[in-house]
Amino acid sequence: MTLQADAPQRTIDPDKLMSFVFRAVDEVGATLNTALVVMGDKLGYYRTMADGEPITPASLAERTATAEPYAREWLSAQAAGGYVEYDPSTRRYTLPAEHAAALADPTSPAYLPGFFQLAAGTVRDAPEILTAATDGDGLGWHAHNADVHHGCERFFRTMYNGHLLNEWLPALSGVVEKLTAGARVADVGCGHGASTILMAQAFPSSTFVGSDYHAASIAVARARAEEAGVADRVTFEVASATEFTGQGFDLVAMFDCLHDMGDPVGAARYVRQALADDGTWMVVEPKAGDRVEDNLNPVGRTYYGFSTLLCTPASLSQDVGLALGTQAGPARIRDVATAGGFGGSFRTAAATPFNNVFEIRP
Incomplete structure (x- = not known):
């Protein structure tokens, strides 16, 4: 078989071609499954199956007040993808305990529905990115649909719950001691305030300022601070990374947002002047190496996808538009810090x- 084109002909290996075709079919199935996971989450299918008892489509539909044809086809799709198990002898479906932990338990450190919700919302806005890629414009975080905002918060909150208090903060030199004694903390780009509130609950002697340029997210953060009983020590404000209020902070934190900024160097410069002389800037960024080849793995692939459709457009929608990308890597983050006036230590404290x-450090 040969490929007909104006360019020189290239020999095609039929087996390799069909292998790729079937891989592509699997990719389309995975793409559709993103919406199916969101469906299962929102309709309560996973939660209903979390007890591990085998279930029929009719029973699942009845227990979730949904139509049986949808429950039937959803269960079959989930079985084909290995998300649930199917017993042909009983025609019943079972959600394995491990999958229930990832899909039905919000307290689990492996809880994933928010990740799928974020992905589904991101893909929904892909037509806008097609236009932006042609004219060189961006698309701001605020311009995305609500599934992007809520899915992002749900996914990252899972990681903060699992790592922030028992791994990340203890890995920083002297920070936990300051927080315990009473520190001033700025959480920049805080979104719905999950990280801010978590720290405030753990360190009642400290005070916190959470900031984000997205007003709708700040409204959610304020409501959640009230619900959590920490509103007396947590202030949320609508402000960009170069406008948040306050000086002399012992800790400035940025969780998964520096690469989204149009002017991360300007943000670094602003953080430098807002920090106390012995303060710490904690930057949490997506896992990445410094070279493209370091990131050619499932996590890197996912983050490059988000970078193309979400993070890079966000940066390009702002002044400067540096477009670091989601897979910037430690070296580029160090360059940003240095250009922003940080001359002290820079290290990967945890991963x-x-x-x-x-x-x-300054």
């Missing part, structure tokens, strides 16, 4: 399969 945690 997970999804994040790098950088400790940056």
